[in-house]
Amino acid sequence: MSVLARLVRAAPAGALALALVGGCAAGGGADDGASGADVAAGGPGSADADAGEPTRAASDQPHPGGPPPGVVVDYQLGGGYPAPDGVGGVVRDVTDEPEPGLWSACYVNGFQTQPGDRDAWLTDHPDLVLRDDAGEPVVDEGWPDELLLDTSTAANRAALAEVLGAQVRACAERGFAAVELDNLDSWTRSGGRLDEDGAVDLAARLVAVAHDAGLAAGQKNTPQLGTRGRDEAGFDFAVAEECAQYDECAAYTEVYGDAVLDIEYTDAGFAAACADPDRPPSTIRRDRDLSTPDDPAYVFAAC
Helix, strand or coil: CCCCCCCCCCCCCCCHHHHHHHHHHHHHCCCCCHHHHHHHHHCCCCCHHCCCCCCCCCCCCCCCCCCCCCEEECCCCCCCCCCCCCCEEEEEEEECCCCCCCCCEEEECCCCCHHHHHHHHHHHHHHEECCCCCCCCCCCCEEEEEEEEEECCHHHHHHHHHHHHHHHHHHHCCCCCCCEECHHHHHHHCCCCCHHHHHHHHHHHHHHHHHCCCCCCEEEEEEECCCCCCCHCCCCEEEEEECCCCCCCCHHHHCCCCCCCEECCCCCHHHHHCCCCCCCCCEECCCEEEEEEEHHHHHHHHC
16 A cells, blocks of 8 residues: 655645635536536536546546656755756646746645645535544544545535636646646545545546646556556646655556656665666655755755
8 A cells, every 4th residue: 555644745825725715616616517527528517427436537648748758857845946957847836836948847735625725625615625423624644734625426526626626727827837636545544435436536627627728637646546547537647756665666657657757755765766777767856845955954866
């Protein structure tokens, strides 16, 4: 099994995400049950969506906005900074800006709430937050400020695609080429209240929104999906944390080929990755806090 609680999350999304959540609450649009894939295709809600079955990806072809072959991509969720020498791409938070002249991907927390947005979700979308048997929000034990989103029904997934789709579109408006959707594996931390099919279905809806906005979409971790992330959700590339440390890299490269970004957080994991000729072409070492170069804890290296 993959590590249940990865140690890295983006900084709180702050005012932008709060505004997006509030704006979507006012705009509505989820009541018809149409999925993101349906919107992208211009059709009504599908029978699969109504039945709660995973929605097929809108396209079988990778989106052209994926990471360029062989480019090293820096993981800058803790704050953007000028790319180190030899780096041709960056991943930054939805509240940040792309790096001019480089391939830039945008981080969106697609299956849990950002810490700073907890109250906004509970106020504006209380029915979309997963609850335990006592009616209390279910939290990610590794990140207790993050609430799990409720992907258990097709209606919820359609509504979540409306709310989170606004953040995906904001990435495109800011000039990013791609989006990575974090916490795809939240169902593994739900105490059995959520399942893989619900996660894949919401992913397909959000990927369809991304493609419609001109963005490639990246699968975050979750090697246990196998080919479902590519074939059913429609992901174009993968972002893998510590795949060498946990001997998971092949689970991604066998599906996405060279379109895999690996971030290692330990010297041992990075050494193992660099010694492997089959490692993802973009393999880097970062500090766990993803700090900026002005922080003494900052670490960056590439194989």
